[in-house]
Amino acid sequence: MDTYTLAKALHVTAIIIWLGGVLLNGVLLSYLAKDTGPGRTQLAGWIRRWDFRVTLPSMVLAWLFGGIVMVMGGWFPDAWLMIKLVLVLVVSAIHGMQSGRIRRLAEPGQAPPLLSVLKHSTELVIAAVLVIVVLVIVKPL
Numbered sequence: 001m002d003t004y005t006l007a008k009a010l011h012v013t014a015i016i017i018w019l020g021g022v023l024l025n026g027v028l029l030s031y032l033a034k035d036t037g038p039g040r041t042q043l044a045g046w047i048r049r050w051d052f053r054v055t056l057p058s059m060v061l062a063w064l065f066g067g068i069v070m071v072m073g074g075w076f077p078d079a080w081l082m083i084k085l086v087l088v089l090v091v092s093a094i095h096g097m098q099s100g101r102i103r104r105l106a107e108p109g110q111a112p113p114l115l116s117v118l119k120h121s122t123e124l125v126i127a128a129v130l131v132i133v134v135l136v137i138v139k140p141l
């Protein structure tokens, strides 16, 4: 296996773990929006640890290996890659907002109402990933 293929395999592995965590965050945040009981801070604290130890490092690795593949393959500045990067920034921003929300919920006290973008974070992430994967596989532009 050559270095390029290995970097691409590590890129896809990191993405699977990262996006798994982002979808988990989305599902649990919808659940926690309705849960005001004492279990809320405990569950939020549990997801917060997973997010910090697994999901966030996977995002960093997905960007790192994506960057390595981009440079090694000389893909920059192809149009498919530029559109993909904008969508990946959207997914990264949603993840950042989720992490902030989870941190607030893990602390005792009243959390502010759930932002509308976070109410729909799973749908938004799935739609973005669908377009990203079509762009990267088909490279229509």
Ligand code: HEM
Residues within 6 Å of the ligand: 008, 011, 012, 015, 062, 063, 066, 067, 069, 070, 071, 073, 075, 081, 085, 088, 091, 129, 132, 133, 136, 137
């Ligand atoms: C949600 C985030 C991302 C997803 C779902 C994703 C998905 C993928 C997939 C499935 C492949 C394999 C394509 C193939 O083998 O034909 C790939 C390759 C690649 N990705 Fe990503 N990626 C993401 C983030 C990034 C980032 C942040 C960068 C750049 C910094 C990047 C740059 C690349 C490049 C240059 C390739 C190589 C394309 C090729 O060899 O055909 N990706 N990506």
